[in-house]
Amino acid sequence: MSKTNKIGNYRYRILALLMFATTINYFDRSIIGVMAPTLEKMFGWTNTDYANIMISFKVAYAIGMLSMGGLIDRLGTKKGYVLSIGLWSVFGMLHAAVRPGFSVIGFAAARFGLGFGESGNFPAAIKTTAEWFPKKDRAFATGLFNAATSIGAIAxxxxxxxxxxENGKNWQIPFLITGVLSAIWVFLWLRTYKKPEAHPKVSKEELAYIQEDSEAENEEKLPWKAVAGKRQTWAFALAKVTDAVWWFYLFWGAKFLAETFDVNIKNIALPFFVIYILADGGSILGGYLSGVFIRKGWSVNKARKITLLICGLIILPVAFVAITDNKWLAICLMGLGAAGHQAWSANIFTLASDVFPKKATASVVGIGGMVGAVAGIVADFALGSVLDQAGNTGYFWAFLIAGSSYLIILGFVHLIMPKMTPMDENLNLIEG
Structure with missing residues (x-):
């Protein structure tokens, strides 16, 4: 009998629900990116119009990351997650009510609500992972649920x-599908979730395994300003600037392929499948790799950062996407970049729970997510303007930045946080 069977594996049921929620999150989030070329023709949008709609999502996401992260830490994972998915489901379905006469403002308003609701997914999921998995397994667990972003993007x-x-008929239906999926998830979550120490289906052996490398914490809430005042918070936030690259693939990838290689709504599925199946592999392998290094006796600091260095090197070739005239080479390079990003993301998310106590994790992830959203806003504004003024040459600069930014950012993260020394429940460093 395996060790897993002896200690129990109820934590993987919780992980499955995190994967389900994240799949819904990214299915909802990806719809407009996939339909962007079609919606642009239907509603007569310019690149700047489309960029402004994307910016509306990210402004709300940035605001939501600050407020939802702290709210989830206060409400607890169970209630906070339900609030988040409920909000994004309602606003996701409201996209279907937008009419042509006010398409830009209508989509911008719906995206704003969607962004605010979706901002709660990752703070809640990372907090849940910290509650249910020991540090040595968190990057792998995070990689698994983070891989669900690609499942949603593929679906x-x-x-x-x-x-x-192709003419846009039935465009409203995909926005409505997620409402049904979300209702199913909420039912399952409310039936299933409790903290492991209070869950009747968690064995003593599994609870001991979950808590074997965690410090006991009191129930006293930490003020937001205490978390925001730590340089470790801003090291994590700087690493999250790379969210702008992921959102570029997600929201502008279909437009790039349509404008450069005439890929349309009926044949975008296979290119996206290739890109995001590679991203899935990167997410899982990236999370697994740092765990392997830790099991070899490496420090958490060395294991995470060497893995991040490998990710940055893998991503470099994406800088050449815009200068190739071969569609499938471009798609594969985008897939390589997406794979490297997801491996990076799995380890970056884990940095928060490696260093901070569980009760502060959602707040830290929220601050980092806000910074990533702001980076995405700047990128959308710049790219939309350049594409309208200079044509597709704007994609050259976008892919150049996408390929080179990770290694530069990693260097600064290391300068800010040379050692990933964990903190106790009062945010004091635990030495030794």
Whole structure:
């Protein structure tokens, strides 16, 4: 009998629910990116119009990351997660009510609500992972649920290609599907979730395994300003600037392929499948790799940062996407970049729970997510303007930055946080 069977594995049921929630999150988030070329033609949007709609999402996401992260720490994971998914589901479905006469402002308003609700997913999921997995397993667990972002992104073009016509007929239906999926998730979550120490289905052996490398924490809430005042928070936040690159793939990837290689709504599914299946592999392998290094006796600091260095090197070739005239080479390079990003992301998310106590994790992730959203806003504004003024040459600079930014950012993260010394429940460093 395996060790896992002896100690129990209820934590993986919780992880499965995190994967389900994240799949819904990214299916909802990806719909507009997949349909962007079609919606632009239907509603007569310019690149700047589309950028402004994307900016609306990210402004709300940035605001939501600050407020939802702290709110989830106060409410607890169970209630906080339900609040988040409930909000994003309502606003996701409201996209279907937008009419042509006010398409830009209508989509911007719906995206704003969607962004605020979706901002709670990752703070809640990272907090749940910290509650249910020991440090040595957190990057792998994070990699697994983070891989669900790609499942959602893969599902979106297949569902849309099946339902939506090239002329845009039935475009509202994909926005409504997530409401049904979200209702199912909420039912399962409310039936399933409790903290491991209070869960009747968690054995003593599994609880001991979950808590074997964690410090006991009191229930006293930490003020937001205490977390915001730590340089470790801003090291994590700086690493999250790379969210702008991921959102570039997600929201502008279909437009790039449509404008450069004439890929349309009916044949976008296979390119997106290739890109995001590679991203899935990167997320899982990236999380697994740092765990392997830790099991070899490496410090958490060395294991995470060497893995991040490998990720940055893997991502470098994406800088050449815009200068190739081969569609499938471009797609594979985008997939390589997406794989490297997801491996990076799995380890970056884990930095927060490696260093901070569990009760502060959602707040730290929220601050980092806010910084990533602001970076995405700047990128959208710049790219939309350049594409309208200079044509597709704007994509050259976008991919150049996407390929080179990770190694530069990693250098600064190391300068700010040379050692990943964990903190106790009062945010004091635990030496030794």
């Amino acid at each position: 979106a073009p297949f569902v849309i290609g099946w339902i939506v016509h």
